[in-house]
Amino acid sequence: MEFTLKATFNTTAKQIYKAWLSTQGHTKMTGGEAFVSDKVGDSFSAWDGYIKGENLILEPYHRIVQSWRSSNFKENEEDSQIEVTLLEKEGTTELTLIHSNVPEDGEHYIQGWQVHYFDPMKSYFEY
Template sequence: MDRFRISAKIPTDVKTLFDAWLSSKEHTAFTGGSAKVENKINGKFSAWDEYITGRTTEIVPEKKIVQKWRTVEFADDCSDSVLEILFEEISDNET
């Protein structure tokens, strides 16, 4: 399995960013495409008008979110991709 890591500094606090990722309304706002998120372990989600679908497999409040996902372009025999998001406070207003 190929792996890669991306790091980014986001100008907001950890709680706001964490909550936005798991909110249908906020996820829609920051991606620009319709998103639906069930904010719970094994909760379903979709993003970009259902181009991406998956499940949230792990939630550690304000620390980590793990999701398995796929796009409509994945072949049926393709495994889901795994996204692990780690949240780290850099300062009061930067994550």
């Protein structure tokens, strides 16, 4: 299964990119403890270890591709993948997230992205 989500934030693409790929920034913008790097091939964890993955493709201030799995994934299920693209428009940035190779029972991740990422990020980037 695959889904695409969009959200707009009152900040620059650079600010979102740097926060997403930094331990301190990711932790602050989501509210869950994260360990993140801005180097291709490095692994990351987010939301107190609930999410784990690896940086696959990084195009500074524009695109982030990561392997992604939650602790709900069964052992025999492949990692899913997220692709985050950032497009600046008149002082705001539109974030498009494509989450692919999601297990068939993974529809709850759609709401998870909204509640655990986009909502807290909107608050974080307001300031």
